[in-house]
Amino acid sequence: MYAREMVKQSLPLFIFCGLGAIVTGSTLGLMIDLLQEIPGLIVAIPAIIAIRGNISTAFGSRLGSAYHLGLIDQDNLWNEELKENIIGSIILSFLVAIIIGLFAYASSVILNVYPNPLKLITIILIAGIISALILTSMTIGIIYLVFKRGFDPDNVTGPALATFGDIITMLCIFASALLVEAIL
Amino acid sequence: MIYSWKKIVKHGLPLLSLTLIIEIFAGQILQGKQESIILLPIILISFPVINSVAGNIGSVLGARLASGLHVGYISLDFKDKEMHNNFYISLLIGFITYFVLSIVIYLLAILGNLTEDIALINFIAIFVITGVLLICVVSIVSVLTAFISFKKGLDPDDMVAPIVTTIGDLMGIVFLFFILGIFGVGI
Numbered sequence: 037m038y039a040r041e042m043v044k045q046s047l048p049l050f051i052f053c054g055l056g057a058i059v060t061g062s063t064l065g066l067m068i069d070l071l072q073e074i075p076g077l078i079v080a081i082p083a084i085i086a087i088r089g090n091i092s093t094a095f096g097s098r099l100g101s102a103y104h105l106g107l108i109d110q111d112n113l114w115n116e117e118l119k120e121n122i123i124g125s126i127i128l129s130f131l132v133a134i135i136i137g138l139f140a141y142a143s144s145v146i147l148n149v150y151p152n153p154l155k156l157i158t159i160i161l162i163a164g165i166i167s168a169l170i171l172t173s174m175t176i177g178i179i180y181l182v183f184k185r186g187f188d189p190d191n192v193t194g195p196a197l198a199t200f201g202d203i204i205t206m207l208c209i210f211a212s213a214l215l216v217e218a219i220l
Numbered sequence: 221m222i223y224s225w226k227k228i229v230k231h232g233l234p235l236l237s238l239t240l241i242i243e244i245f246a247g248q249i250l251q252g253k254q255e256s257i258i259l260l261p262i263i264l265i266s267f268p269v270i271n272s273v274a275g276n277i278g279s280v281l282g283a284r285l286a287s288g289l290h291v292g293y294i295s296l297d298f299k300d301k302e303m304h305n306n307f308y309i310s311l312l313i314g315f316i317t318y319f320v321l322s323i324v325i326y327l328l329a330i331l332g333n334l335t336e337d338i339a340l341i342n343f344i345a346i347f348v349i350t351g352v353l354l355i356c357v358v359s360i361v362s363v364l365t366a367f368i369s370f371k372k373g374l375d376p377d378d379m380v381a382p383i384v385t386t387i388g389d390l391m392g393i394v395f396l397f398f399i400l401g402i403f404g405v406g407i
Contacts, residue, residue, distance in 0.1 A: 039309050047313050050276055054321040057272035058328065061265035065332075068261060071254075078250050083243035085268070086389050087236055089275065090382040094232065097283045097377040098223065104287045107222065117223050124228030131229075132236050139244050147248060190283040202272055 045191045056199035060085070063206045070213050076151030077213060080140035080160055081206075087132050088164070088205040089197070092171055095125050096193030099179055103189050110183040118176070125175075126168055133164030155220050163212040167205040174200060231378055239386040246390045253397060260337055260406035262329045263396070269325065270351055271392040273317050275385035278358035281310045282380030285366040289376060296367055303363060310359045311352070318351030319344070338405055346403055350395045358388045 064081070071078045098121060102108045107117050137157030144151050175197055182192050250257070250267075257263050284306055288294030294302050322344045329335045335343075362384050369379040400406050 039305060042306075042309055043313060046280060047316060050273060050313060050317045051320055053276050054269055054273050054317055055324065057269040058265065058321065058325055060272070061268040061325075062328065064268060065261050065264045065334075068258070068264065072258075076251075078254070079244055079247035082246045082250070082271075082389055082393075083240045086243045086385055087240055089272075089385060090236060090239060091232070093279055093381040093385070094378055097279070097286065097381055098375070100283055101287060101290055101375070101377050102223075104291055105222075116221050120221070120223045120225045121228065124223075124225035124232070127225065127229050128232050128236065131233060132240065135237060136240050136244070139240060140247065143244050143248055144251070147251075149251065190287050191280060193283075199272065199276070202268065206268075 129168035314355035
């Protein structure tokens with residue numbers, strides 16, 4: 037029925053998001069030496085990126101349904117529904133960063149790789165919290181733009197958030213790893 | 221008000237914890253394959269792309285199904301035509317997206333002198349085959365998750381994206397090394 041409409045709205049965005057992912061991948065490529073110097077870091081990277089993306093896209097997806105249900109719209113964006121969503125996302129990010137650090141360390145030890153636990157958990161926590169703060173602010177910006185342009189949030193927020201989220205999270209991991217490697 | 225932060229954390233945390241265990245499993249595969257990665261750094265650039273495209277397409281499919289189910293224009297039926305259309309369009313979009321991106325990555329890799337060990341045709345084939353395989357898995361998971369969670373009275377919006385991206389990330393890394401192995405590259 038609206039196949040053409042869907043391809044028209046989605047395909048350019050997917051390709052654009054894919055280009056964003058190439059930036060993420062290239063950043064990871066630049067970290068190749070750091071990854072060898074900090075054992076355990078590569079173990080945590082898919083988890084950090086995925087969780088960051090999950091929290092943001094679930095957030096965006098919920099706002100999409102809130103829009104379809106008529107709970108938020110362009111003129112009524114900054115309300116209690118949105119605030120509860122923001123607080124929930126930030127608390128989740130903090131808790132999850134700690135769990136990732138512990139699991140990445142423990143699973144590596146089981147597989148006979150011995151990371152420095154303090155270093156590893158500090159890197160993940162710093163990267164997790166900073167990326168959460170940046171991304172939550174950005175999410176609200178994206179939602180605002182989506183409404184302004186009159187797009188269906190379902191077609192846009194997920195990929196847009198996941199992509200910008202990945203790049204920013206990857207850069208936060210890179211910066212945090214450099215910082216911690218220099219200090220500890 | 222239908223949303224509260226406590227509910228979001230309470231509903232989110234168990235699923236996210238499960239997610240991160242699977243992601244760490246994927247991360248351990250990467251750590252285990254570190255020698256291949258050093259030999260073929262283009263893998264490091266490619267896997268976030270393969271995973272994120274599949275995650276995006278699966279999540280958009282899920283979000284569309286969720287809205288359809290919420291509003292009522294998609295019925296809870298595996299023969300639902302609307303759902304089938306969404307499914308096939310996802311496959312088509314996935315194929316085109318992977319094809320275009322594989323060329324971009326290869327061009328970038330030429331600039332970075334990373335293409336000595338892999339030819340353009342091989343790279344496109346590996347990338348697109350991995351991608352389309354992954355989109356099939358991810359789309360099926362997306363439909364199942366949306367339908368099952370909706371049927372159980374859970375909000376598909378909370379469930380689909382995390383489940384789809386997690387299974388996508390793990391299977392993306394598994395399929396990538398599997399297809400690389402079939403082509404005899406990076407071992």
